[in-house]
Amino acid sequence: MAKLILIDGSSYLYRAFHALPPLSNAQGEPTGALFGVVNMLRAALKAKPDYVAFVSDAPGPTFRNQLYDQYKANRPPMPDDLRAQVEPMLAIVGALGFPILRVGGVEADDVIGTLALQAHAQGIEVEVSTGDKDLAQLVRPGVHLVNTMTNTTMDNAGVMEKFGVEPSQIVDYLSLTGDTVDNVPGVPKCGPKTAAKWLAEYGTLDNLMANADKVGGKIGESLRAALPQLPLSRELVTIKTDVPLDQSVTELTFRERHVDQLRELYTRYEFKAALKDLDAESAAAPVRDTHSPGTSTEASRAQGALPQKSSDAPELSMAGQYELVTTQAQFDAWMAKIATAPLVSFDTETTSIDSMQADIVGLSLSVEPGHACYVPLAHDYPGAPAQLSREHVLATLKPFFEDASRPKMGQHAKYDINILSNYGIRLAGLQHDSMLESYVWNATATRHDMDSLAKKYLDVDTIKYEQVAGKGAKQIPFSQVDVDTACRYAAEDADITLRLHHALWPKLETVPSLRSVYENIEIPLIPVLASMEQRGVLxxxxxxxxxxxxxxxxxxxxxxxxxxxxxxxxxxxxxxxxxxxxxxxxxxxxxxxxxxxxxxxxxxxxxxxxxxxxxxxxxxxxxxxxxxxxxxxxxxxxxxxxxxxxxHTSYHQGSVATGRVSSSDPNLQNIPIRTDEGRRIRQAFVAPEGWVVLAADYSQIELRIMAHLSGDEGLLKAFHEGGDVHRATAAEVFGLKPEEVSANQRRAAKAINFGLMYGMSAFGLARQLGVDRGEASDYMARYFSRYPGVHAFMEATRQQAHRDGYVETLFGRRLYLENLTSRNQALRAGAERAAVNAPMQGTAADIIKRAMITVHDWLGTRNDDAHMLMQVHDELVFEVRKEVVDEVRAGVIERMSGAAKLSVPLLVEAGVGKNWDEAH
Structure with a gap:
């Protein structure tokens, strides 16, 4: 099938300008945006399409300005440094052989939309190269978007995953959310999640408007107030697909390149890599650029060619080449590299492991395996060389760090997120974390610190912290480590992190369920935990x-x-x-x-x-x-x-095999609740003046998960009837009516209900109830006779564990159990007990993580009137302004209850008080 590539030149230019530092050539001419565009264009050349067009905005107003005189009114005029690069950009684009289209009265998006649908009608595959979300409305079978900065493709499924709506609903979605950049009015306080929710329920904007009176709360009031202007918003965000054009799709072919003109332009603007490639290749050959997205190891990864074992991938075990960055020119060069890198690994070196009190000493970056740099910022030993200003470096990197469209990764990146937050940088676009890739792939195979992972997956012995800073009483702060030694240690961190990704990500890609746990639970949870840590508790x-x-x-x-x-x-x-x-x-x-x-x-x-x-x-x-x-x-x-x-506690994602989040310094999850003295400690966890503590807890979640996974009719019935499940169980076991059950009989049923999930034996139950073993065995026999589905589930789970070596949660997380084949009977029995328990405990962990993500996103749309502070087992703790506590409580319960679809109700109980003890 023939292929057309449509390049959104305006998007390219603006994104490159804001992503790169203000580079200039020897004559002082600005070149940063130009450099980025040229690299992206050279990458596009490699695709060898049948037809291609570089589409850019023409000067002057468009029809949208006539529809709405405030359209783009808030957008500042094009910076002089950017305007100066437009004509050179068009000169290089033309010299490279790209057809250039600029049509007055409309925007580049409209020209792209017209060509895309014309080509689609002719059976031509269409690839739109852009970073503009508005163009998602064009996606359909045979038409997809490619983001050359992130090397990602968006098809129908991609649109649904990113926006939560179908491509055909994007126009209505954008009408509701509005666009602050283009000054398109939407529904006030309607964010992406709300827009997607409405469209999922009502299908179209027209249907939503017709049923606006059914939408409750303050957001419903906002919707109804916005009804008069929504048709205008829809017209503004709708891409025209009938723009009159002078050229047909099949006329958009590559022209012959003007090599001499390219050489002159590359020389003038000092594009050394492009000039070198131009001189090395013939005019007819595609330009080679080893730093462009889609080439080198990134291309082999995309094609599934990257081996999964380090022994099969010697490039992942090679010696690293690391650069110490102490001059502005070096730093500018690395800014240029990260501007076009498909994935950037980064790491911070600091003064403390306490992220809330640490200062940055330096940072490291890597854009390809084996190559990295270290930028020292605060090494203060006698004779230390001149270093770049920390304020300048962080200010320059801030747009990159905060750009969600620029993929980044780290090893235990939550720490670095917190460090950057100390300097007013809100990291976005975190796509990978090598610690979590390992943790999700196999939680029990190894520890998940970088040194252990490098040895296991890369067969690399990394430099240890003690080797550069000493240990014990003689250990020096990292700020006093000489910069050359610091470079070898710190740059290696960023490099090894990226290498681990190349070793581990292909493994996760082979198991869709694990990839889903990683992408939809673990990675989105990182900023949630970071936010909770930063907020702390009073x-x-x-x-x-x-x-x-x-x-x-x-x-x-x-x-x-x-x-x-x-x-x-x-x-x-x-x-x-x-x-x-x-x-x-x-x-x-x-x-x-x-x-x-x-x-x-x-x-x-x-x-x-x-x-x-x-x-x-x-x-x-x-x-x-x-x-x-x-x-x-x-x-x-x-x-x-x-x-x-x-x-400020520290939450840990990669420490508990079943997926549970743990806590340390202080450990908030071990405060006893079974004694008066332990519960009293919670009275010291308080809310500020004008706020209250809200505690929301899943009720009997693991037992409900057991009912769902086992499908046992009796247990399902007990939960659906909504009564006391332990009393109902006792009635079944002892053959009584619920009202006839004694306190001791209910206690025995409760011990069985919860004990079975942890593989409790008759001996263990006897100890807990204070009865002899024979009586406990009789209790268990009666239980299984009344709940045969539970027994069948437990046996099936044991068999699966022995067959596969692992068990799974409802969402596909795996727990590997190494001692299932042990000759030691105690170890083997322990592994079998863990096998039965892991699906319940792991599913509960996954559910509360999903709830935390959803609740966090929702709270982010509010007016800073509620904050999630703690996660303790099956409980979430918040501080909430008094005047909105009822609204927030209802919203939290709704989202926690909806975190999973079980065959029994997922019950959430929430209380409010001036302290945690009162709220619990």
């Missing part, structure tokens, strides 16, 4: 100090009771003294031993003898309070950030 330090005093007083009382029970004073914190008291003096039975054969005094050992004497329980209570005090009531007050006045 702590009442005085409340914590009071609690510490109360805990200390109670610990002293327990100590006195323990001394009384022992008959003398001893150090409760000394295992050796405790061992002597318990086993030598009191003669209590030794039920647990240490690896060396000594009597153990750990928690398990004390629980085992807690019924034999009062002292073990006193020690357990004492230790519990001591842990609360040291971990929370004393420590949290010390962790308040002096800059923000809040406590």
């Amino acid at each position: 702590i009442d330090v005085n409340e914590l100090r009071m609690q510490s005093q109360q805990l200390g007083k109670r610990m002293l009382e327990l100590q006195q009771e323990a001394w009384k029970g022992a008959g003398h004073e001893f150090n409760l914190d000394s295992p050796k003294q405790l061992q002597a008291v318990l086993f030598d003096e009191l003669g209590l039975p030794i039920k647990v031993k240490t690896p060396t054969g000594q009597p153990s005094t750990n928690e398990e050992a004390l629980e085992a003898i807690a019924d034999d004497h009062a002292l073990p329980r006193l020690i357990l209570d004492y230790r519990g309070l001591a842990k609360l005090r040291s971990t929370y009531t004393d420590k949290l007050a010390e962790m308040v950030n002096p800059r923000t006045g809040r406590v």
Whole structure:
């Protein structure tokens, strides 16, 4: 099939101008935008289309200005430096042999739309090379968009994935959202998600307008107020497809290149790589550019040719070539590289692992495997060389970092997002994270730090931090590492990160379910967690100090009771003294031993003898309070950030095999809730004046997932009837009416319901209920006879685990279980228990991650009146302005409930209070 490429020259020019630094040649003529356009055009030449056109806006007003005199009224005039590059651009385009089309009275989009539909009608495949979202309305079978800056293609499915609507709905979508750049009015406060939701429900703008009275809330009021101007907005965003043209599609062929003119232009504007290629090749051959999108390793990746093992890809294990960037010319050259790179790997070097208090020392960039640079910004040792200004470098990079259309990647990029946020940079366009690529591919195969991944997937031994900065008391700050050594270490980070992507991404591409988990859950979650970390949570330090005093007083009382029970004073914190008291003096039975054969005094050992004497329980209570005090009531007050006045935890995506997010420094997920003292700590998590705490929690989510996955009719019925599922289970197991179930019978049913998900044995159930093993076995037998689907699911899951070596969540996340074939019966049984539990726990993790993404996006459309602060197991915690709490609570419940479609209701309970304890 013949092919037509339509190049949106206006889009090319503006994007290149804003993406690149203000480059100039020796005569002072601006060249940045020109450089970017030339590189993109040279890439387009490689496609060898049958027909091609370079379409650019003509000077003067268009018909849209006549329709609406405020059209593009807010857009500033073209900068002088950009205007000066238009004519040179057209000269180079013409010399390269591209037909150039500029039609007065309309925009370039209208010319492109007319040619695209003419070609489509003639059976010619159409590729529109652009970064303009408006052109998505042209997409249909045989017509697609290509973004040469990101090397991505958008077809029907791509439009749906990006915008949430069909290509045929893009005009209505843009009418609703409006366009601030072109000053096209939309519906106030209607963002992309709302527009897509409305069109999914009503189909068309006309139908939505006809049913506007059915849309509730403030957004409904905005819609109704905007009804009079929506037809105009639609006319403004609709691309004309009937522009009279002097040339037909089949006349748009390449002209012969003017080599001498190109050489003159390339020489004048100092395009050395283009000039070198021109001199090296014949005039008829396509220009070669190893830095253009779609070539070299990027092209082989796109064609599926990149091997998946480092042994098959020696280029991923090669020695790196790293450049120390200390001059403006070097930095400008790297800005030019990242302007046209299909993917940029970056990394920051800082003064601290605490991202909320760290300063940037330098940053590294890589655009192709084996090549990277390091830009030192704040190395301050005696004799350190002159370095570029940190403020200047970050200001220059800010447009790149904040451009969502420019794909970027990192290794544990959330840290770098937080670092950049300290300098007012909001990173957008994060497309990959090598840590998460490894984590999703196989969470248990290795640790997911860069050094471990480089060794496993690339067979590369990386430079360790201690090798450049020392360790222990002799370790120096990175700012005092000499810049040459720092370059080898830091540039390697960016390079290895990009190499890992080239090794791991092809693996994920072979398994659609894993790719979906990565692209739709893990990557979108990064900015959500980063935002939560940056916001932090407000702590009442005085409340914590009071609690510490109360805990200390109670610990002293327990100590006195323990001394009384022992008959003398001893150090409760000394295992050796405790061992002597318990086993030598009191003669209590030794039920647990240490690896060396000594009597153990750990928690398990004390629980085992807690019924034999009062002292073990006193020690357990004492230790519990001591842990609360040291971990929370004393420590949290010390962790308040002096800059923000809040406590900022760190969330970890790549640490729990089932997909759960974990928390550290402080660990907010381990605050006990089963004791009064543990729950009281939550009273210190407070809201600012005029705000409240909102806590929303999934109810029995893993049990609901069990019902969905097993399809057991009895369990499904219990949830659909909406009553007490544990009481319903007890009624089934004991053959009673629900109202006849005793408290102990309900407790037994609850223990079975939750215990089975964790592979609990009859022995474990007997211990938990305080009954003999035979009675516990009888309970379990009755349970499975009443819920046969649960038993069948558990057996099928075990069989799948043994067959495949892994189990999956509802969304396709895999958990590999290495000990399923172990000769050690205990290890093998543990792996089988994990196999049964992982689909429930992993699906619950996926659901709350999906909810966090959806809720975060929704909150971003509001007026800064609510913030997500914490994720603790199946609970999300927010601070909300008092006056909107009912609206936010309803919105949060709606989005959390809609995070998955199960065969039972996904119930969310939400409470409000002045502190977390009141809200929970």
